[in-house]
Amino acid sequence: MQGCSIAVSDLACRRGDRILFKGLSMRLASGEALQVTGSNGIGKSSLLRIVAGLAPAFAGTVETQGNIGLVDERHALDPGQPLGKALGFWQRIDGAADNELARLGLSDLLDVPVRYLSTGQKKRAALARLIGQKAQVWLLDEPLNGLDIHAVELTETLVAEHCTAGGIALIASHQPFRLGHMQAMALADYAL
Ligand SMILES: Nc1ncnc2c1ncn2[C@@H]1O[C@H](COP(=O)(O)OP(=O)(O)OP(=O)(O)O)[C@@H](O)[C@H]1O
Numbered sequence: 001m002q003g004c005s006i007a008v009s010d011l012a013c014r015r016g017d018r019i020l021f022k023g024l025s026m027r028l029a030s031g032e033a034l035q036v037t038g039s040n041g042i043g044k045s046s047l048l049r050i051v052a053g054l055a056p057a058f059a060g061t062v063e064t065q066g067n068i069g070l071v072d073e074r075h076a077l078d079p080g081q082p083l084g085k086a087l088g089f090w091q092r093i094d095g096a097a098d099n100e101l102a103r104l105g106l107s108d109l110l111d112v113p114v115r116y117l118s119t120g121q122k123k124r125a126a127l128a129r130l131i132g133q134k135a136q137v138w139l140l141d142e143p144l145n146g147l148d149i150h151a152v153e154l155t156e157t158l159v160a161e162h163c164t165a166g167g168i169a170l171i172a173s174h175q176p177f178r179l180g181h182m183q184a185m186a187l188a189d190y191a192l
Pocket residue numbers: 015016020038039040041042043044045046047
């Protein structure tokens with residue numbers, strides 16, 4: 001995997017008329033992972049969207065190197081399409097790749113419309129798309145929500161493999177995420 005990095009310096013985030021956090025700095029290099037923790041509404045998702053370039057910083061800078069894949073609550077896959085077709089759409093854009101469908105327990109669901117998938121199945125389908133995207137930088141917003149114990153372990157393993165291969169993982173979650181050498185940042189330390 002090519003070199004990748006995230007460098008955030010003195011970042012402030014405003015949503016509406018509220019400053020959610022300020023003075024946040026962090027650096028992640030190839031192979032590193034960081035979990036951002038904090039209570040509901042503190043700004044974890046907002047931070048990920050700023051790092052992804054989808055929302056503006058109120059102050060400070062964000063520099064990233066490498067392709068970014070963001071998995072959050074928004075639909076990555078067309079809800080009206082069967083899962084196989086919805087993933088196929090992205091494969092034509094991302095380039096053919098092994099989406100790890102069998103490993104993610106999705107092989108028997110390819111004919112099922114995405115909107116009929118369960119919460120956990122949708123989550124695993126989003127991971128399949130992320131893997132196919134071959135992005136170096138993974139931004140994962142509450143990746144364990146709605147997953148059963150096996151899917152939790154699989155997600156943790158996939159992230160570990162991604163970092164071992166030289167990728168970066170920035171994870172926003174209030175749940176424990178087991179990963180060796182995971183750094184941690186409490187967003188409350190930067191909240192106003
Ligand atoms: N576009 C927006 N305009 C105004 N306020 C917003 C906007 N987006 C988010 N907010 C507010 O910013 C705050 C932070 O939201 P955010 O989703 O980043 O928090 P979070 O820490 O990820 O929460 P959760 O753990 O519940 O997912 C919330 O109070 C939310 O209502």
